Amino acid sequence: MARAGRVIGRADPPAGTRPIAAGGDPARRAELARRLTVIEERIAVAARAAGRDPAGLTLIAVSKTCPADDVVMLHTLGVCQFAENREQEAGPKVSMVTRLLATPGDDPSAGDAAGPGGAAGGPDLTWHFIGQLQRNKARSVLRWADWVHSVDRSSLVGVLSRLAVERGRSLSICLQVSLDSQSDSGGRVRPVVADSGRGGSDVAELAALADLVEEAPGLTLRGVMAVAPRGEPARPAFARLRAVAERLVMDHPQATVISAGMSGDLEVAVAEGATHLRIGTALFGERPGVP
Numbered sequence: 001m002a003r004a005g006r007v008i009g010r011a012d013p014p015a016g017t018r019p020i021a022a023g024g025d026p027a028r029r030a031e032l033a034r035r036l037t038v039i040e041e042r043i044a045v046a047a048r049a050a051g052r053d054p055a056g057l058t059l060i061a062v063s064k065t066c067p068a069d070d071v072v073m074l075h076t077l078g079v080c081q082f083a084e085n086r087e088q089e090a091g092p093k094v095s096m097v098t099r100l101l102a103t104p105g106d107d108p109s110a111g112d113a114a115g116p117g118g119a120a121g122g123p124d125l126t127w128h129f130i131g132q133l134q135r136n137k138a139r140s141v142l143r144w145a146d147w148v149h150s151v152d153r154s155s156l157v158g159v160l161s162r163l164a165v166e167r168g169r170s171l172s173i174c175l176q177v178s179l180d181s182q183s184d185s186g187g188r189v190r191p192v193v194a195d196s197g198r199g200g201s202d203v204a205e206l207a208a209l210a211d212l213v214e215e216a217p218g219l220t221l222r223g224v225m226a227v228a229p230r231g232e233p234a235r236p237a238f239a240r241l242r243a244v245a246e247r248l249v250m251d252h253p254q255a256t257v258i259s260a261g262m263s264g265d266l267e268v269a270v271a272e273g274a275t276h277l278r279i280g281t282a283l284f285g286e287r288p289g290v291p
């Protein structure tokens with residue numbers, strides 16, 4: 001399984017030619033360990049500042065553009081949750097990770113990457129899809145993803161439900177909320193469901209979407225996800241997300257996840273109730289010029 005061309009590697013040597021040493025490159029491993037310690041400390045400090053238990057926060061390592069052996073090394077350091085945003089990149093990478101983690105003696109080429117529980121990386125590795133999802137990519141995403149954070153329109157719900165049922169598994173769903181400010185007729189700023197090509201919809205639509213997911217076989221509604229808007233302070237945006245989440249949980253008591261906070265804004269996300277932090281750059285280093 002070639003990584004070449006799919007996974008944007010780190011500078012030296014190119015990802016496509018780098019041999020996968022058992023345990024990975026020691027210098028890279030040490031760097032990942034150091035970065036992990038720093039991020040865990042940031043999370044702990046942010047949690048304490050917000051009067052929250054750090055144990056209630058989940059770190060999701062956003063491994064987009066990083067090679068499979070980075071994932072494996074972080075996994076050996078105790079990270080079990082990983083996220084990807086592009087299906088084309090993630091599919092091969094997850095297969096590669098699964099092979100690298102296969103216990104010696106297993107036939108790494110045997111069968112489908114996904115195990116019986118649907119978790120492609122095995123029982124202790126969870127994969128999150130956090131990118132824009134097109135319906136025609138849903139089938140591929142379902143081969144490896146345990147969670148989809150980016151459900152923002154009703155047309156996705158039926159497709160994901162059908163595919164999850166087909167695979168005999170349960171898929172965790174977060175509803176993606178756009179935090180771009182939009183003034184309603186009363187001039188108040190309020191969040192909208194992520195732009196569905198119709199300029200964004202009302203929060204009332206989030207409730208309908210939540211009901212739809214709740215009723216869909218094979219899907220489990222977990223909560224909400226958002227990215228802080230560009231060009232405005234993150235904290236008020238995350239406060240709006242929290243209000244949406246609090247409203248949602250009244251009707252769906254199990255939907256307690258607030259997936260928010262990235263490398264640059266995790267502290268304010270934690271202050272505003274985030275439960276799942278999606279961290280890329282701070283863990284892996286700067287990505288090559290790829291969004």
Ligand SMILES: *Cc1c(COP(=O)(O)O)cnc(C)c1O
Nearest residue numbers: 062085130262263278279280281
């Ligand atoms: C890339 C990405 C992240 C991680 O961002 P960093 O700033 O690198 O931590 C989080 N969420 C989404 C949706 C992303 O695409």
